[in-house]
Amino acid sequence: xxxxxxxxxxxxxxxxxxxxxxxxxxxxxxxxxxxxxxxxxxxxxxxxxxxxxxxxxxxxxxxxxxxxxxxxxxxxxxxxxxxxxx
Numbered sequence: 173x174x175x176x177x178x179x180x181x182x183x184x185x186x187x188x189x190x191x192x193x194x195x196x197x198x199x200x201x202x203x204x205x206x207x208x209x210x211x212x213x214x215x216x217x218x219x220x221x222x223x224x225x226x227x228x229x230x231x232x233x234x235x236x237x238x239x240x241x242x243x244x245x246x247x248x249x250x251x252x253x254x255x256x257x258x
Contacts, residue, residue: 190214191237193246194221196230197256204256205230208237218250231256 192209194217209217218234225232233256235246 192217193235193237194224195233195235196221196225196228197232197252198228198230199257200229202257214249221251 189210192212192214194207194209196205196207198204209220212220214236221232221234224230231252233251233253234249236249238245238247
């Protein structure tokens with residue numbers, strides 16, 4: 173892990189109501205289940221994803237949605253990276 177001091181004035185925008193995406197990977201059936209999560213803080217959303225994945229025996233990937241000028245996208249915060257079926 174690396175850390176550095178930052179200038180808070182270098183940010184151009186901020187979103188107070190984040191949106192998350194959770195993709196669950198059912199490796200036995202080689203299928204996925206995708207959910208949007210809103211109206212929740214990151215701790216609550218991650219707890220839900222971890223609980224659901226554990227209950228089903230699935231792997232998961234947890235993203236935050238971002239909308240820069242080039243269109244919507246996802247930033248992975250936790251979970252499986254790359255192709256979960258590889």
